[in-house]
Amino acid sequence: MTTVLFDMDGVILEGPRTDPQVYAAAADAALADLGADPTPAQRRGVRTHDHERIKTHCRELGIDPDRFWKLKETHASKGTHDRLRSGERGIYDDIDAIRDLGDRTAIGLVTNNRHETAAFVADYVGFDFDIVRGRDPTFEGYERRKPDPYYIDDALDALGVTDGIYVGDSPTDVTAGRAAGLETAFLRRPHNRDRERPRNATHELASLADVSSLVGPE
Ligand SMILES: [Mg+2]
The missing domain is CATH 3.40.50.1000 (HAD superfamily/HAD-like)
Structure with a gap:
């Protein structure tokens, strides 16, 4: 077969992809988990998928980029699952x-x-x-x-x-x-x-x- x-x-x-707002919220949640206090520019940077930008800002903030990324992915998953359960995403x-x-x-x-x-x-x-x-x-x-x-x-x-x-x-x-x-x-x-x-x-x-x-x- x-x-x-x-x-x-x-x-x-x-829809073709995850809503960018889900990643923005996930990045914010990951920053909060790690106790980081970013500038607005750093926050904007780590909300993207731009690896170099994220790694640079994580270093500036004294947090581990790999750990940040993993947390952001976990929070993005939770956000997506919530949107599916609520019917916000069909x-x-x-x-x-x-x-x-x-x-x-x-x-x-x-x-x-x-x-x-x-x-x-x-x-x-x-x-x-x-x-x-x-x-x-x-x-x-x-x-x-x-x-x-x-x-x-x-x-x-x-x-x-x-x-x-x-x-x-x-x-x-x-x-x-x-x-x-x-x-x-x-x-x-x-x-x-x-x-x-x-x-x-x-x-x-x-x-x-x-x-x-x-x-x-x-
Ligand atoms: Mg597809």
Whole structure:
């Protein structure tokens, strides 16, 4: 059977990415945890994903950059989970197709988002994913995000397979999926409606309901 791996943001979770406000709040919470007293410029700096800026400001503030980053990631996960539980961030209404597919073949969740959030979402939607892989809470883990195929390769290794389909809503999903040796399916969502279909995409889907047709008969 064909293994099918799914991206998370923009595929299961509504919208293409985590709200920047979640990271701003997470950075503030991490600073408070560490007892730091930043200037406004330092606070702005560590709210970004700019590693050099963050490391510089952490050194200025006398806090460990790795520890700050990990705390920020943990707080961002908590913030995201709260927004999902409260319904502030929705999930798409066609995702039950993933559950149905899981009855027929191996399915996985592979995302640029934090691993903690990927695990939360897998549990929250209640799908029996064979593998769940999100980014590690380190600077290096952040750099391994798609279009780097690192996490897709890692998921394939864990499953012991070398082929399959990666379903995503972004051109970087297609780039990463191809680099990992997979077929790719570019999923149309409201936020990418007007985007050109990525040239390397093997398939284009109007809805997750169409994904089962890519897998073939049981
Ligand atoms: Mg996405």
